[in-house]
Amino acid sequence: MDAKGRVAIPTKHRDDLIKECGGRLVVTMSTNDRCLWLYKLNTWESVEKKVIDLPTLNAHTRRIKQVLIGSADDCDMDGSGRILLPANLREFAQLSKKIALVGQGDKFEVWDADKWAAHQESLLSAGSNETDVPPELASLSF
Helix, strand or coil, X not given: CCCCCEEECCHHHHHHHHHHHCCCEEEEECCCCCCEEEEEHHHHHHHHHHHHCCCCCCHHHHHHHHHHCCCCEECXXXXXXXXXXXXXXXXXXXXXXXXXXXXXXXXXXXXXXXXXXXXXXXHHHHCCCHXXXXXXXXXXXX
16 A cells, blocks of 8 residues: 555456446445455445345444445546545554455455454464354355
8 A cells, every 4th residue: 555545456356346347446444343345336336225224223233334334435446456545444444554455255355464464363263163153154165
């Protein structure tokens, strides 16, 4: 990330992003971690609709609405394949010059590189409790 908060999208993803969404992206806060979620605009529109449809009177869903929708910002790719991350979101995710762009299928997570390495280590060392595994995961095999 440069001093202005611009991040170069890796070359291997640029063409697909331009083809799929014209390089139009949306960045928002993660609801779980000190990272950002980066969506293609068309994917974000679908997520946003689902979040908007959640009940407002429920404290948990209201918090998710406030975090996801309240912090969402457009960040279209420029001609050099860069996006500008807003200062408030960079501050939230505690981003430094070195960042990690982590693919998640329907989105990317944007992490400070050192925080991502520490997070990965904690994920790998945490282990799992068989009773905590959701039924959707129990049937998967790798």
